[in-house]
Amino acid sequence: MCWFLYMLLLRRSGSMLTSRRTTDAPKLAPEHPLRVAFQLYAKWAASHVKIVLPSSTALIFMFLYIFPFLYTTDVTNITSGVSNLPHHVWTDAQPLELDVEPDVIMRSIWVHGSYMKALEKDVLLGALELQDELLGPTTNFNPRQPANRPEISEPEVADGDLTPGQRDAYHIINGLTNQSWFFHSPLQYWAGSAGNIQNDQDILETVNARKTQSTSVNVTLRHSIVFSGKRFEERRLVAADALVITLIHLRDSPVGRRWVRRAEELANERSDTWKIIPSDGRSLSDQLYEFQFRPLSWPDVGLLTVAYSISLFYLLLHLRKLRALKSKLGLMVSILVQITASIVSSFTVCAIFKIDLSRVPSYAYPLVVLAISLENSLRLINAVIMTSSTISNSDRIGEAFGETAHIAIANRVQNLLILLGLSRYSNPGVAAFCTFVAIATVFDFIYLSTFLLSVLSVDVRQRELLELEKAFLSRTKSSEKDKNKSAWMELVSQLRVGETAVSTRIAGTIVVICFVLTAQSHYATEGNRQWLSQLFSLPWNRTVRSAPKPPLLIDIHQARSPTSWLRLQDHETAREVINVVKPWAHSYVARVYDPIIFVLKGSDRVPRTREPMFLPAVYDFLHHEVPNFVVLLMLVFAAILLGTKYLLRDEYENLGSEHPDDEPLISVKSLTKGHKLDVVMMAASPGGSLVSVGLDRAIQVWDVPIGSGHRVASDHECPLENPFPVLSMAIDYGSKWLALVSWQRVFLWNLEEQQWAGTRDIDLGGHKPEALFFCHKGAGTTPTLVLVRRNGMGLEMELEVDESRDFTICKTPLVWAVQFPDKSHSFNNNHHPPIAILTASRKSCVHLVRQQGNEWVSTEVNFGEREARDVHCVLPIPALSAYLIGRSRSVDLVDLESSTILRTFSTEVMQPRTLKHIPQMRAHQPNLTSLTLSYVSTKTGDLVIQTYLPEKEDDNLVSYCPSDPRSSGHRRLGELTERKRRIPNPGVWEALPGGNILGVRRKQSPPTTNRPRSLSNNNTGGMMMRKRRGVVGSQQQQQQQQQAANGGHHHNPPETTRWEAWVMNHPESTCGFETRLLDEEDGLLNDQQQLMISEVGPMVKFGNMSVAVALGNVVKVVSVGHEHFDVGLGDGFGGGLGVG
Template structure:
């Protein structure tokens, strides 16, 4: 509702959608990720809080109104409320009372009780052995207008029949049969009072402690002390007993002046107040309304959950929702009871309704946001992102309703006011349990894929489009689970809440005009209009433990019910004119409180005093039981959860420096799938690094192995099994066995100082005798086998000089095919396919599309490759030699294109498909890193790449609509695209006065840019300006980070450089950058996985672990990639 109230200022009723970089959203998202990664901790915390607040309920609530516990709600509407002076209401009964005090909280002693009995006898006449029914049998009637005789008084008692002259009274002295002797002889006054707490008088009203004492103190569910003895007379308008009480009260102060101080001194009650007492059972109309409300809420919940199609978890979600709401309600009951809020004035069936309506709104909004998160993200990221999107709206909505309830509580009657407090506290607890209990249980549900598997693939694409549009969930109006909560669902909770408060107030106002009553209450926030404030009345110096008005409002409901039954048997309420009490205080009494009275519910202190040890044991036992239950439910997932928790404490970016291996700059890098990096430096050292552990390394050649590996090295390659390293120099190709760490016999070449166009291993080779393919610039393809003296095979692939060449591999269940793609200077594209020991070459005519071509990029294992030109990228099937589709791009820097993809196993025979395809390149005009991600359109699940049998098919990607998500990263420096679509790079931070070199990403640092320590002025260069960054294609802040490249004290190990050297991906989410003579291995998203094909079948498992959010590392700061 707050968004509708703010419409004149905001111009929209939609809740605000915070930017992904907004600090509030980042805080909530970080919290959500923490809860999802620490499920057991979150469940234990919420369960502990729930246990602490739910377990005491049987001890704090009771249906016995005299034991210091809170009253339990029943099926009635009850209230004791003052009416305005101008209320046109005739009172049904009049009440006058006497309050007898001694020392503060010292009213329960025999002497004061006997003195109170004397006062009672002075006002009513002798009451010893009072039995008004005897007068009825004697049929004594008054025949004169003088003072009433005892028989006449008794005959008018209400027990002898209800007339306009009837009367009755309440007095605690009935416990001793109104006898002074019995009072003085009683050895244990407190025991007598507590044992006879349910004693009834002749009017069939129970003389409970709340009726006959004021300012009570309870201990161990028993009355321990009271501040005043209360004697109350009830009489109808024509009763002579009331008139005699008033006449005798005016002369009483003179009679007892030696024993009591009397207030008011003249014995006259100058002021009075009309009060209305109600005890209205819940009606059939109320039952029907509540049934309809709960039915609509249940229908709304079931219909909303049915749209999830999560058949496995629908029942579990309902149980979780009901449990959360039950926890919220019972927790609120406990808090309200402890702080003495009387919740018994409204039927108990009404309490869950408001909380249910408010809770469902936030719960379903959160589930909706989780559905719209990318399915390939990890559970922690999905939960965190969804909570970050919705938490501020839920919190604002909760706080709005709390403020509304607090405001209403100041305007409505006391019973409705307590209900408003209850609802406000329940809403606060509901948000707490939503952000702990429900969030953690939901994360387990999503992790187990019971919810995620039921989601349609379309939601994945919608989440992609969502990140493109705004970087956050964009709710729509065309349905709840495809959009924003509709008008009714967004304000239904607030409407139900306010509506119920109004209805409850109407119940208490009866037929009076509701707005008029609210206006009257608003003019007096305390609700007791016309009553004197205790602090300004004549009783101020008495330090009464409870004021008269407070005592009236504290009367129990059963007493009101009994009085109604006595004076208006067919009604549910009565109006009484209550006169201010006549107060008698013993002479020389100490009325100053020497200790502060407990402010909380007495039963709460009793609970802590008697149940403390058992309470603690119960909490420990429940926590232990829940821990065992969680272990059982998450059986087999403990290791994963522990890994998630450990990784959640790690930075998103981790940096490992491989130093002390080279003296001069690293000029070439290569890698193996098993986690090895091969580096060649200008100091003629070839070194193999094992980055799987501590970064150990060994030297392959150091310049002295001229026979095995003469320098310079022109090219090198590592086979897919991480066994062989091939090193090509101008005169030979050397083979190094990386497992056995020994040389194989080299294969000699004709002298050539040119770098080859391509160097690659044959994937079908014999590991004992590895075979490589070498493509020279003249178009010659040579196949060389280790250990053989001569070249195995020489083929002419292209008659004209070669511009570009690259091998392409296609794997399926039966075979592995090897292709060679060549682009000549004449613009001719040739695709050679190896068939046994020969190569079959086909010419592909691209025509004008070949102009300004600068790069061939294979899609590993798919048998396809990307052919990059200046403004477009062609996706080509190597086996069919045809173009599948063309992607339009900005003008890119030559040889800057990189790609990653997520494959999809289609059910179409011979057809390949992609879930996503990411292209990244450097824009030639700005130098920005541009990331273009292609996903299927809303009504498709896959980007089909066509049939392998050739020809154009209607399912080809070129004819299927796709969605494009585009992102730009400014000042990227040197960067690399990872297999999960994220980009990681190293750059120099922009700083005035420093000239930086922006080389092409992917191009090795030029030798002339290298410097040595001391050759550049220190004031012009600082290692602190180097930073490493990472960004996701969807632009989510939890997957982006920027931090310093160097840790403090690490600079001395590095050379001063103005540009980076070569780079290469290692594993699935690591990149090795050459920084002078040191290799910087940057890992994004946790522990690296080696030996996996990141672009193919293992991509899904990678995504589910690599997308986790890490704690920012030292020197990290907010991403500034935009």
Template sequence: MIWYLLYPFRGTTEPPVLDPKHPIRDRFATFGYNVAKHSVTTITVSAIIATLLIYPFPFLFTNDFTSGASNLPHHVWSSAQPLKALDETRKPDVVMRSIWVHGSYMKALQPGVLQAALEIQDNILGPTINFNPRKTVNQVQIDDTQSEMSTDIRDTFHAVNGLSNSSWFFHSPLQYWSCSKEAIAADEDVIATVNKNLYQSTTVNVTLRHSIVFSGKRFEDHRLVAADALVITLVHMLDSPVGKYWERRAAQMGAKGSDHWRMIPSDGQSLRSTPYEFLFQPTATWESLALAVAYTMGAWWFIATLWGLRALKSRLGLLVAATTQLAFTFTSTFTICAIFKTDLSMIPREYYPLIVVFCGTENMLQLVRAVIVTPSSNHPTLRPKTFHLMDGIKIWGEGLSTFCRFATLALVFDFFYLLTFFAPVLTIDVRRPQLNDTLAASRELRYSSPERESTKPWIDFIFHGGRMPSTRIVGTWVLIIAVLICQWHFDQGILQTNQHLLGTTSTASSSILEVDVHQARTPTAWLSVAGSRNYVVLMTASRDGIIVSVGLDRWIRIWDAQHGGRSYVVEDPGSNIDPFPVLALAIDSDSNWLAILSKKMVALWNIPERRWGPTMSVDVKGRTPEAFFFSNNEVELIDPVIIVRHNGLMTELHMEDHISKELQICRTPLVCVEPHLRNLVVTNGSVPPPKIITASKRGCVHVAVQEDSGWVSYDLRLPWVSDDKDVNSILPLPALSSFLAIRNHSVDLVDIFTHNVTHSFVTKNIKPGTLQCVHSTRRRPQCGSVGLGSFAFMYTCIETGNLMMQSYLPSREGDTICFRDPDKPGSKTCCLWRETVERKYSIENPGDWQALQSGYVVGVRKLQDKGKQAASNQLLGSLGGSGLRRRGVSDRRSNSEHPGSKSDGWEVWSLGSRGDETSVPLNSVHDQLLLVGKLGPVTKVGPNSIAVALGNVVKLITVGHERYDRSVNESDKTFVGMAPAANRRKRPVLTRKRTD
């Protein structure tokens, strides 16, 4: 490459020719002579060295995080880079603090060290024995200046009770013994306990891997046998009072001191505050296609060139030798990188063979040509001049990144194996020098004819082979392009695509020490071990196909599924409105306004006009409210925004007039709040007023109604059930003028106007907040009451974790389920609830699911070992950041027919009202979704679709054909209804779209 850059000064691109008596040239000539003379011995020595370097490869690299081995690269760009400073526009979202407890060298697993660590942990966090922070969340006021914090207040802020700006969680190796001093003392085999509980999870589903709770680990046969330090880690939001409490307690411990341990630093204050920036970005489609084309062209170029050289005994044998050398080079480089702890997981694995394939094959071809084309009558010192100088140029490397270090090392090994393995094989394979000279002379005569000179070299190479034009810079250009792509990803990708900040704060204003990221915190390992914090953390949708997602990258993106998946980011450079951190989202009934609830305000965004609207200040104490939605108001241009807090206080915000109204719905903490707003059925010539139904911790049910004088709250006295507990959740049925009052193992159907119980259903133990309902279009029987053709509800059973569906049909086909009082007369076609036919179905391991208007229940779960056939499934496309990218795959089967599917994949399943079950893999062969251990938000989109957040991807799953353009009245009548009976007989067509 340097000779091309020096062309304006030298007038030629050919490398300089060393004098035959030059020492370097003489040494290479002597080496080549000895290799040709002792070719078998040289090959044997080279093979022994390669074997010694290849043998440790499976033990040094692994995708199993049990041992502390290096991680093989994935199909993903990832990095964890310390930032020198943060500006005002970028603040850390999450703070991580840790304490390392050391004993004697590699003796951290001794009972005495464990008990001392437990004492430190309880001093700095409070009592943690049998830690179970699940509590009913109440409004909590905390004074940051207090030196003590009660256990109840501390546990209330835990992330398991709901994500807020005060959330926190911790993980510690002492959780293997439930943080019990007695359990540690009674444990006779600590090593066995540690290895047995390797896959134990915390309350926030963080697996207590050895790589995050121990440091300085030693493994034998994939079992931990010793550790140098115990690592206790606290992860909390920036404004969490638990983090501040940790700081105060650490300072107090440092000032107090102890005879059992020595604190470093002695004052308990951290010496450094280093923010980290995490990048996690799957390989793009264009990159995969470009790499596939590059590797294909490289293989074709090498094979075609080799096949065109006629002075070889066995072209196939030489091709096998070349492939073997490439494998030797590639594996040896990885082994050395693992020995020197070079982390290669930051760059996708597809990029690493570029150096070996292009530079290695180019060097081989140059050597073959130098040996074959040079006449045998020349002195041996004149023969190797072409390759060695050229290869010496190729060895230079930039060394500014992991990729450059790998490239440099790969070129060194390529040069070594080329001289000790490929060159001896070549000397055996090349025919007698006399034949070489004859062929060379004949080629010179043939190529010097006028007809041959007019032939273009590239066309001659394609049809004849062996006359490849000069390619001395192909490998160098490939290397430079690969380095530029890496630089682009790590510079622009971090700043604009997937930005995540993880900082450790202290009183120090700047970083005193720059430290490397711990081995267990490499991006791929950290994300996998920590349960893969999803990028999309909040999502909502409207029935018009508008999807709004909020990611940890502080981007609010709006998608329009109705118009081909077009999307844009909520941003206005000319405005100073900062909606972060986002606590809740809501979309009005017309899909015109998006309401964003932040810590101190509510901001409106105009969806079609892409601009900010009115804002109002509101203080929710940094906690996510129990409900946040738009109400209905026929007079105002913008519907009022309703906020219902956990303490029962409702706030109605009139955004245009900047007026707020409050109502105390209930005096006890609420556990469920549901709006009853979408019933547009006209009653007595008027539209029913909006209502809000709540259930409290004590089981009381209230209905807040908007009357002419304002909002009024009424207490509902539902019948007491002797063998069941109080109501714990509510499900409104606006189209039926009713709602469902849900207890532990029974459900009451209650009329919204009379407050009478229409019917009671007996169920299994219901997991609170999981019950959903679907029903057919509302009918009006001859008796004048409410009528239905079918009715079904589904829930998650607490004991089994299975989804249970209970459907109800009239006893005679064509009849109507009647809501009238059983004591009143009805028509011939009326079927009372006690006369209906009940059917029950169940789904094992349902994952996250939603009930759709079409009567189907659709969910997403981990791939099962055995799946059912997915008939008539069509995967229609991918909804990407720049529009709709078609990836049509028809007649896709379930996971049972995908032998390549792994247990960490996902599948979509559906259950019809008649018990028909269907499943299909969620990820196509084109997707590169890695390290996603938990689903993100799942929400309904339109009558027949759901949106699922999977990492930084939003999947749109449709049953049948979605219609977003229905009229408001029709949509509201069938808001949770089922399709007509003729349509219900059809099997579902699962379609999906992906939003990046």
């Protein structure tokens, strides 16, 4: 219901909710104001980690430091101005409306002097007189009788008064009978002796020193049971408002009858000295109370053990396959720190506001907070991981928090409302527990949005979260047994990634409700009724009606009412009384009579000071601990600040900025001084090596990560060392070998040794090769070089020996060939998947070429009745074991094993060979969650971006059923929606594995009047001509002089052609579209390298977030976010690894 109302509220702001199942939380659209607000906050927090992380840690430290000053586990210090920590028992003192036979009867008198001055000697002596009148002489009270004492018959004492010996004989220490009794009184501190009281020079010292003193029945004379309206300082009693003398007796006790009779007589006899309420000495009313001290039962222990085990399993299950290098343990510790901080902070706040949490076992408190917190923390972590690695760190954190924050808030509001409703109709102990959970829930969100958010930001900056592309490539292939995993294991996997229809969003709410119901059942009255009937029995429906105070009680201004005093009785006292009156049980029922109030006449009962609002220990802390606390808080803040700076030192040193996330999304790096003429060909490797070939017949090798490079030695006079003209080139997986293909030879260059490794003669048939790549056969072996000719033949060369093998692919000329890692087959010993080839021919036939031992076997793909035409490209999706076939007006998604067309996507008429794709996969699962197709429209020349998403957010476009993931018959096709975007004037562009489309284009100039033709229009043949800025500047000066000679008529000077990089993020990303001029590096214009270029040169994918593009004789490395180069980072260099 809460989520339904929440969705209606959100829909009032417009159609800003994405399509989801009705049982799922609503997902806000990227432009929704709430999501934008959360995103801006999280982006700021991620950009200011050095402020947020130390501040949140200092807040945690503050509550953690205060906590031990407000609580105690020492039973002797309970109620000494501090709160009592929960123990392993259910405790309570609750009124009963049922008509049951009480186990004992409890009567008391309260003796008052002036307001908060009950410890003055005249009050103590007066109370001692009253005690002796009610009970008989109590000086040095010792009721124990010899074992052979004579029995006392009931008629002897029925109507007469009791002698001290007879009274003591009925004391409970001499045996438990229906006539037993015992009492406790503060006057027992002085052994009931008026002389001891008179001679006591320091009453307060005596009271505090003897608070652990026990009575003859081992009931400790705690301050909570012998005083009312106490005031503490430094955990010592400094004042009390009333002395409480309590008689506890069984049903037929003669001592009880004497108490009642003497109380009525005292109302007449002592009315000149005491003001007695009620005036007749009779209690106004009585109430049945049940006092509990119930240890955890075995079922309780079992349920808690199961609950904690499930929570731990849930946490480990989600963290087990997080794409993290070092941070699995770190993230787990961070989550547990967040939960612990929420629990401790809630305990501290409850203690400050005097909320008694001792009635519910301590083991229950962390459980509910753990259940509520885990789901939200893990949701945020997963959202951060699922964001594109191509955007900046702060944008990743902002996008993830903006996507999940409203769910976390709504979830907490829902829980708060439920807790509020439960607390209003539950037992006071359970109500206090609900209050604790509500406060902890608020703190949990505070720490989620500060502490955990900043920790995740540091984690992302340190690259401890492994990006998705690397996770797919580096992990080994599962065995056939793993592929054919059972249905229940698939369910566990779905639970881990949150794909099941039953969302874990309500797991915390379910735990809250179940535990509150279970706790409430412990306070139901005992009997033969079953648990469910107890659950909805009297304690849920009762309404405790407090009787209105008599006017006289209002006039005396009691510091604490009898009802509230009764509820303050701690569980240790209840345990001791149970051991006396009902040792075989865990609770007892007492009929409690209202106390008879004795106020010493002449006393001033008007309060002179207001009672403190907070727990006395809070004021003690403020008076004595603040200096130490401030010093330690500053030290902790400084230590965390230094630690944060240390963790981020590398990034700040490299970027030279305190806030690197404030930089533009696109970064540009220029590789200069490698060529004198235009660069016409480039190739890249996963490890960060880049090779460029220029018209100056120079081959330059760039090591981009370390900023070094060398030139391939070529000798134009020596045919064996002259690879020009270079038709094609390739770099192997480990950046060791470089292959250069000319018309008649293949040249091998050793990149590590920087020398030629040999040449091979080759016959290309007068055409450039369609594909050239290295193929790794095993760990520690030299790769082979595979070349695909246009005539449909392939060639594999051994590098160590002079051997080569031809193989047939297709009988008709090829128009397309691409290699890819064949992940449907087992990996080699070095964890490299075998390479396969997909080709398309002029007749639109498609061939799949695979390795079988040392041979390459080509198989023509048969599409059945589907006519093979207009095929101009084939793009593999290795992670899905599928590929795309690009046609003039459509794109087919084809299963790799069965050649079944799974889906057909309609497109505009596209320019041939311009199709590129970005598949998004689920982590570690062959499920296609979205697919982005990009191509150039033949009609408009625009770049068209078509993104296909499932109608239901957690669904898949294509997924495997667990029975046989290699069979297309078991693929499940989900419903989809299409989103289309267009980019005019795209220039040259590439679809990056990280989910972005990055391009370079000529910057459009605003239209102006009388604008002369661009200088580039004067160039011949569209060749890439260049002029230095100095030439342009001299022309502008001549035009300005001409303007002055012509009377100042204005003519716009010719403008230098400028190029800009642009990036289009994933459709669900909130970062949108961004551009940056290529001649802006580090915020400055590079005047020396600014060139007049009519066309941009070749572009290659470089890593997961970068491209390398040639601009004249300069190579520009354009990156989205912060690129990191690693061997095996992705398949962007080898053909189309899907991103998941």
